[in-house]
Amino acid sequence: MENKNYQHLTRTFQRLSRFSHLSAIAGWDMFAMMPPGGSNARSEALAELGVLQHQILTDKQVGEWLRNAEQENLNDLEQANLREMARHYQQAALLPESLVEAKSLAGSRCEHAWRTQRPNNDWLGFAENLKEVVKLSREEARIRAQAKNCSPYDALLDIFEPDMTSARLDVLFGDLKSWLPELLTKAVEKQASKTLIAPQGPFPVEHQRQLGLEAMKRLGFDFNAGRLDVSAHPFCGGVPEDVRITTRYNEHDLLSALFGVIHETGHARYEQNLPRNWLGQPVSYARSTAIHESQSLFFEMQLARSDAFLQHLLPAVVAQFGPQSAFEASNFVAWNQRVKPGFIRIDADEVSYPAHVILRYEIERALIDGEIEVDDIPALWDEKMRHWLGLSTEGNYRDGCMQDIHWTDGGFGYFPSYTLGAMYAAQLMHAARNAMPDLESRIASGDFSTLFEWLRQNIWQHGSRFGTSQLIQQATGEDLNSRYFREHLTARYL
Amino acid sequence: MENKNYQHLTRTFQRLSRFSHLSAIAGWDMFAMMPPGGSNARSEALAELGVLQHQILTDKQVGEWLRNAEQENLNDLEQANLREMARHYQQAALLPESLVEAKSLAGSRCEHAWRTQRPNNDWLGFAENLKEVVKLSREEARIRAQAKNCSPYDALLDIFEPDMTSARLDVLFGDLKSWLPELLTKAVEKQASKTLIAPQGPFPVEHQRQLGLEAMKRLGFDFNAGRLDVSAHPFCGGVPEDVRITTRYNEHDLLSALFGVIHETGHARYEQNLPRNWLGQPVSYARSTAIHESQSLFFEMQLARSDAFLQHLLPAVVAQFGPQSAFEASNFVAWNQRVKPGFIRIDADEVSYPAHVILRYEIERALIDGEIEVDDIPALWDEKMRHWLGLSTEGNYRDGCMQDIHWTDGGFGYFPSYTLGAMYAAQLMHAARNAMPDLESRIASGDFSTLFEWLRQNIWQHGSRFGTSQLIQQATGEDLNSRYFREHLTARYL
Structure with missing residues (x-):
């Protein structure tokens, strides 16, 4: 058999991918369908399936095949596939089983207690559990850092965003910090002079659902290979051949479900357009969390909140809910481009969102690298929130460092992806505009096909074939930088 | 470790049950949720998961543990569990992998081609594929028969209905054959004198769904541990902790979805009430396909089509669809107790249903035991249909031996379960009535709690602890016989 070791590996990863398929569907079901019992x-x-997958992936034999396959005669794509296989193997095989188990347990305990501690504003109770999570995450980071010869935090960052380091993040985010606070202040000041009319509900759920489906259709979601359902926390799940996105409806808030659906549709189209011939192999996976987020933010922020798209969508909104003065075109556009700094990250507009992310990045990096302790978090949080958004969280843990569960399961290193995604999205849109001079008028007329074809060719079809830097350079002619994000925010908000 | 071998086995079967959980949910999803892509x-x-489960179950180590565990110090329940483990192991380990694969392939091919062959009435095309399925099923039966020292057909029967043999079936069905044709004729004659009013649709799907949910609620379905959804072919799936039943709606036929839901609710309540402390272990599984069918038929035929229940349910029907003359009480009862012999088994009433089953039992037994060949089926089918129901299927394969897919995947030995289930159900209802003299008035007033408690104590909570004979004897004081089915049909239809 030619390339015997490589063939063993592709068979092993195909098996793993089939088990992941079942895990993805059962996971989706758990949040979208399953009764509590x-x-x-x-x-x-x-x-049980997770244990099995971990055993299959970290089998010593896999390590041997990986070593031997390096000597085999592989083409470019196969080599990229092998590189990704090795990445997944190393990430999984590095950690002792006991640490993985302890982390999973501590994470569950912390998250479970958080559900009552947050409403009670019980920081001391929460901190006790979080300390255990941090302790185990530091241990994980230490082991990974040793293997990669980097700082502990960089080792965690690498899980989510290969090619990214805190040194680069400091440059990228440092740049943002030099101009974003002023831009935010100006945007808020500018908007303060306009009086906007809020859409008046109720907006019946079934009509919201129809509007969401209509938006998905216009945005090219393939309903032969996916569904829209409801869950408490919206997500994009399933598998590339069958992508499951979810939303939640509030009868008094039309727009959060609508833009939530559009956001998840961005994730979904990336998944639905990953390289079909390679599905099941690591080279076909989405490149990284930040690139994934760049696609959802491209759909939600670059495309759907643009003047052209909002005016294109408006008749569909009116068709579902009838006319009202909030649906007058200029008010509808302005309402969907409001800037309003607040405590809660997930409710934030795109101008204040990076503040939430950079704040956490700085805290979690210092935490993992051992420069601060869990007890230091609230004071740092308050200080940074005051600086960025002029809001104090002193004593208000519930709307401060206890507002979400991202840290409870030890997912340190993930947060930067959100703002990296926003920057990637702006840079991609800039390049797309250069490639298609008539893009604005196409969007205004509801013709997105060339734009999506551009994304397919430049991002979607490549899966994990290239590293993030190479991918973005090929697509836009330069590596990631914050210039286009700044230009985008300036153009839209100032 | 005490009972080391037995402990290894319980851990192995727990793992298998967890994988079956994922398989059951992904299977349900496939029919109820999944887009075609x-x-x-x-x-x-x-x-892939099926292969894994088969490997785990048939591992040589499991065989050793089973042999060694027999010497260990096990209590009654553990011994019953061990017996069931051995049953599952032997059934799976007997067949060579190659035969399992060949059968699965031939079955898929036969079923797939059937989808176009049936509408085209293409018996010759269908027969060609069926011959391959029969050949492989005979091979399977031969291997199983050798191990069990019984006839080939009995070896297949044992998969679905342990303790059952064709010798016993010949007695049970022979008895039915001695009185059922005359009873059927008389019932049809009696009903011919009455003119019934058919319910007039359309019956909007959402109202049908609400009525189905209401019926499920009254019948004690635990919505904390299950759901109702839609699929092309209704079924009861999922796991005991989360039972998924499905139905299909026809706007012009109110009653088929309603009684379909009630039928599946019978299956569901059995699953939801299997012994909780033993879930995951084979002793907790439902006893057999016939006992399962006895519960669905108990709900649908014994309970829901009784005069008392129909009158109890009628106001809920009217509440959903408004009054109409078909919903006058005596017409509604009579309409739901119509007897009308026809070609299609799944549309059959409970009086003519056994004809469909016995006909197939006789044909499939002769086929597996090598007494007839596939080419003989149409003539035999026609002969038996004429004899039983006075209907000829000559040249009409589509409504004859090609009407469903039960044989295409080699599920020979399953058919008798339907009529055994009907007989079990009648015998159980007879015993329940003896135990609860006021049962009719309780049913009429919508109080089913004591009846369900009786089923729980006598059937549901035992899982697979006892063989079918012992189970039915403990519940009713005697082994299965057709007397109570005859009494039931006589009382309702003559």
Whole structure:
């Protein structure tokens, strides 16, 4: 057999991908369909499969095949596939089983207690559990850092965003910090002079659903290979052949579900257009969390909140809910481009969002690298929130460092992806505009096909074939920088 | 470690049960949720898991543990669990992998081609594929028969209905054959004198769904541990902690979805009430396909089509669809107790249903035991249909031996379960009535709690602890016989 070791590997990763398929669908079901009584049995079933997948991936034999396959005669794509296989193997095989288990346990305990601690503003109770999570995450980071010969935080960053380091983040985010606070202040001042009319509900759920489906259709979602459902926390799940996105409806807030659906549609189209011939192999996976986020933000922020798209979508909104003065075109556009700094990250507009992210990046990096301790978080949070957004969270843990569960399961290193995604999205849109001079008028007339074809050719079809730097350079002619994000915000908000 | 071998086995079967959980949910999803584009990836994922489950179950180590565990110090329940483990192991380990694969392939091919062959009435085309399925099923039966020292057909029967043999079936069905044709004729004659009013649609799907949910609620379905959805072919799936039943709606036929839902609710309540402390272990599984069918038929035929229940349910029907003359009480009862022999088994009433089943039992037994060949089926079918129901299927394969897919995947030995289930159900209802003299008035007033508690104690909570004979004897004081089915049909239809 030619390339025997490589063939063994592709078979192994195909198996793993099939098990991931079942895990993805059962996971989607858990959040979108499952009645509460199924919870324990489902968790146990998924954990059992997780153990099996970990065993298959970290089998010593896989390590041998990886070493031997390097000597085999592989073409470019196969080599990229092998590189990604090795990445997944190393990430999984580095950690001792006992640490993985302890982390999973501590994370569950922290997240479970958080559900009551947050409403009670119980920082001391939460901190106790979080300390255990941080302790284990530091241990994980230490082991990974040793293997990669980098700082502990950089080792965690690498899980989510290969090619990214805190040194580069400091440059990228440092640049943002030099101009974003002033831009934010100006945008808020500018908007203060206009009085906007808020859309008046109720907006019946079934009509919201129809509007969401209509938006998905216009945005090219393939309903032969996916669905829209409801869950408490919206997400994009499933598998490339069958992408499951979810939203949640609030009868008094039309726009959060609508833009949520558009956001997830961006994730979904990336998944639906990953390289079909390679599905099941690591080279076909989405490149990174930041690139994934760049696609959802491209759809939500670059495309859907643009004047042209909002005016294109407006008749569909009116068709579902009837006319009202808030749906007058200029008000509808302005309402969907409001800037309003607040405590809660997930409610933030695109101008203030980076503040939430950079704040956490700085705190989590210092935490993992051992420069601060869990007890230091609230004071740092308050200080940074005051500086960035002029808001104090002193004593208000619930709307401060306890506002979400991202840290409870030890997902340190993930946060930067959000703002990297926003920057990638702006840079991609800039390049797309250069490639298609008539893009604005196409968008205004509802013709997105050339834009999506551009994304398909430049991002989607490549999966993980290239590193993030190479991918973005090929697509836009330069590596990631914040210039286009600044230009975008300036153009839209000042 | 005490009972080391037995402990290894319980851990192995727990793992298997967790994988079955994922398989059950992904299977449900495939029929109730999945968009068409997900089909290939899903089939591959489920097949991969199936191979894994087969490997785990048939591992030589499991055989050793089973042999050694027999010497260990086990209590009654553990011994029953061990017996069931051995049953599953033997059934799976007997067949060579190559035969399992060949059968699965031939079955898929036969079923796939059937989808176009049936509308085209293409018996010759269908027969060619069926011959391959029969050949492989005979091979399977031969291997199983050798191990069990019984006839080939009995070996297949044992997969679905342990303790059942064709010798016993010949007695049970022979008895039915001695009185059922005359009873059927008389019932039809009696009903011919009454003119019934058919319910007038359309019956909007959402109202049908609400009525189905209401019926499920009254019948004690636990919505904390299950759901109702839609699929092309209704079924009861999922896991005991999370039972998924499905139905299909026809706007012009109110009653088929309603009684379909009630039928599946019977299956569901059995699953939801299997012994909780033993879930995951084989002793907790439902006893057999016939006992399962006895619960669905108990709900649908014994309970829901009784005068008392129909009158109890009628106001809920009227509440959904408004009054009409078909919903006058005596007409509604009579309409739901119509007897009308026809070609199609799944549309048959409970009086003519056994004819469809016995006909197939006789044909499939002769086929597997090598007494007839595939080419003989149409003539035999026609002969038996004429004899039983006075209907000829000569040249009409589509409504004859090609009407459903039960044989295409080699599921020989399953058919008798339907009529055994009907007989079990009648015998159980007779015993329940003896135990609860006021049962009719309780049913009429919508109080089913004591009846369900009786089923729980006598059937549901035992899982697979006892063989079918012992189970039915403990519940009713005697082994299965057709007396109570005859009494039931006589009382309702003559």
